[in-house]
Every structure is written in structure tokens, then in C-alpha cells.
Amino acid sequence: QVQLVESGGGLVQAGGSLRLACAASGRDRGTYTVGWFRQAPGKEREFVAAISWSGSSIFYADSVKGRFIISRDHAKNTVYLQMNSLKPEDTAVYYCAADIFDAVYVPGRESRVWEYDYWGQGTQVTVSS
Numbered sequence: 001q002v003q004l005v006e007s008g009g010g011l012v013q014a015g016g017s018l019r020l021a022c023a024a025s026g027r028d029r030g031t032y033t034v035g036w037f038r039q040a041p042g043k044e045r046e047f048v049a050a051i052s053w054s055g056s057s058i059f060y061a062d063s064v065k066g067r068f069i070i071s072r073d074h075a076k077n078t079v080y081l082q083m084n085s086l087k088p089e090d091t092a093v094y095y096c097a098a099d100i101f102d103a104v105y106v107p108g109r110e111s112r113v114w115e116y117d118y119w120g121q122g123t124q125v126t127v128s129s
Contacts, residue, residue: 010124014088019081019082022079030100033053035049036079036081036097037095038125047111048060049061050111059110068084086125089127091125093122095119097116097118
């Protein structure tokens, strides 16, 4: 079992920044990809960003590219999402998830909700205008 805990959410004005953290604990099941997703009220959960185990592969949704930065710190077993130039449309509950990689990689895997094995409880991000 892998447990994920998000932190760092809060209320920020448009144009501001927040840094989210996703801390992992539990049984080491090998390498895994960590993704960030978000879900606004009445909307489907959508992909935000993802990072591979080594950090060599990084993916961003078009809506956040150039504004958000994902990174991984293996020493802390934590993945971060630095969010800059925040917009009201970024308001959502943000979730991190771990994809235990036990299959050959297929492009697009990092953005598919159903590919992820473990999920955190979410952290609220609210951007005011």
C-alpha cells in the first residue's frame, strides 16, 4: 500500500503563487509516476502535470504549461507542484496520484485517471479575482 498526502493548498489572489506537496509513504513497490489532477465543482477530474520516477519525463496540461512546475525530491519522498500566475479558473481540489509502473509505457498514460493506483485526499486551491 502507498499512502499519499497533499498539502499546501489555500486561498490566493489572481497572479499569485502556491506550492503544493505530495508526500508518499508505505510499502515500496518500485518505481512509479506521480501525477497531479484537479477537479472543480460540477466538472470532471482533469490532468494537470506528471513526473516519472527519475524526473527525466515531465508532462503538463496545455492549460498550465509555462505557469506550473512539477518536481520530485526522492530524499523526502515528495513531489511538488509549483503554481505561478494563478488564475481563477485554476480553482479546484488538487489531487496527487501514484501510477505503479508495471507495463510498457504508452504515450498518454500519465494523463489517464484510471492508470493511477493510489490517490491522496485532495487539497483545496482557491484563486480569487
